[in-house]
Amino acid sequence: MEEDLPEIGDPAVLAHLDGLPDDQRQAVQLRVLEELDYYEIAERTGSSEPAVRQRVSRGLKWLRGRVGDE
Numbered sequence: 892m893e894e895d896l897p898e899i900g901d902p903a904v905l906a907h908l909d910g911l912p913d914d915q916r917q918a919v920q921l922r923v924l925e926e927l928d929y930y931e932i933a934e935r936t937g938s939s940e941p942a943v944r945q946r947v948s949r950g951l952k953w954l955r956g957r958v959g960d961e
Contacts, residue, residue, distance in 0.1 A: 904954060904958055907953075907954055907957045907958065908920070908954070910953075910957065911950050911953060911954070914936075914938075914946050915946045915947075915949055915950035915953070916950065917936065917946075918932060918936070918943055918946035918947045918950060919946075919947055919950040919951060919954070921935065921936075922943075922947045923947075923951075929943050929944055929947075932947075
């Protein structure tokens with residue numbers, strides 16, 4: 892789904908989700924776990940689509956860095 896992200900169900904990834912800011916964690920969970928598109932996430936969270944894309948991107952980048960360091 893999202894580029895270069897280890898399996899989201901992997902315990903190492905799940906352990907790091909709590910380290911994300913709330914808005915990023917919610918966006919990543921909705922995008923990756925629930926497989927919602929950006930429009931649906933924006934509607935659900937009351938945010939703009941660009942803001943949701945940025946949150947998902949930043950959250951995934953942060954997760955890649957944490958999981959890659961292990």
